[in-house]
Amino acid sequence: MPTGTQRPYVVAHVAVSADGATTGFQPDVTRFYQLAQTWKEDLTLAGADTILAQEQALAGAELPGPAPDGPLLAVVDGRGRVSEWQALRAAGHWHDVVALHCPATPPRPPGRPVRELVTGTDRVDLAEALRTLGRDDGVGVVRVDSGGRLIGALLRAGLVDEVSLLVHPCLAGEHATRFWYGDRPAAAPLTLIAAQSLPDGLVWLRYHP
Secondary structure, three states, X not given: OOOOOOOOEEXXXXXXXXXXXXXXXXXXXXXXXXXXXXXXXXEEEEEHHHHHHHHHHHHOOXXXXXXXXXXXXXXXXXXXXXXXXXXXXXXXXXXXXXXXXXXXXXXXXXXXXXXXXXXXXXXXXXXXXXXXXXXHHOOOEEEEOOOHHHHHHHHHOOXXXXXXXXXXXXXXXXXXXXXXXXXXXXXXXXXXXXXXXXXHHOEEEEEEO
């Protein structure tokens, strides 16, 4: 999946309701992660909010340890809120983790057990971070596993090469609090590259922005 640029190929893969929400309904998590294997990502890119929502469960769980053949996990953590780096590394999904910070990130404890990549000024420069990970870590394919805020930022920066939506047969309606594209979606056409009907009324849509 080459892009012809110096950065990796970036896929935003999201489970959504028919009205584009990522909350207010029960997604088919098993099917979602089965489909995620399509891209064989070198790097999983997540936002701090996504990781923070899992920290309590990680802290109290028995973890299998790093996955030698798994991808690298990079967490966009400009405000320095994530703390369970060792648990993330040992979660059994990734072979290692890297914290994406910026110069404005609050000071971190010395000797913290996570590699840092610092870019940008008052926020993480996503384009520079992706280029650096591609160059230094050999990352060719990135799968974004995060909420709409990070996906929206990547879209606005022109850093998404493919949008993958696993559409569930429901309307989240008034129960929806978040949407896959964030608060301020980038105005851009999408070119449909694949559409597949799946069991239980699911539809898998893939687009190039």
